[in-house]
Amino acid sequence: MVFQQSPFTNKVFGDIEAKSLLSIISNQTFQEYWNIPKDKIEVCKDCEFRYVCNDGRIPLKRDDEVYYFEESCTYDPYKN
Ligand code: SF4
Known part of the structure; x- marks a missing residue:
C-alpha cells in the first residue's frame, strides 16, 4: 500500500x-x-478558517515568495 x-x-x-x-x-x-502555513497563501491568509482548514491542495510559489493555489476554494472569505 x-x-x-x-x-x-x-x-x-x-x-x-x-x-x-x-x-x-x-x-x-x-x-x-x-512549513507553509495558510498565512503565507493568497486568499487563505485572509480566511477566518485558515487555522482549522484541512485543505489538501498543493500550493505553488510565485517569484515574490508568495504561495497560491491554481484552483479556487469553494469558500470565498471576502464575501462572507
Ligand atoms: S476555507 Fe478555503 S480560503 Fe479558507 S483557508 Fe481553507 S482553502 Fe483557504
Missing part, C-alpha cells in the same frame, strides 16, 4: 508495508509543504 501526501497529487513517498511511517514522513520531499 503506497503512501500519498494528498489526493491532489500523484506523488508517492513509499510503501507503508515495506517502510516505517516515520521514515516515509521524514523524507525531505515529503516535508516540502509542511
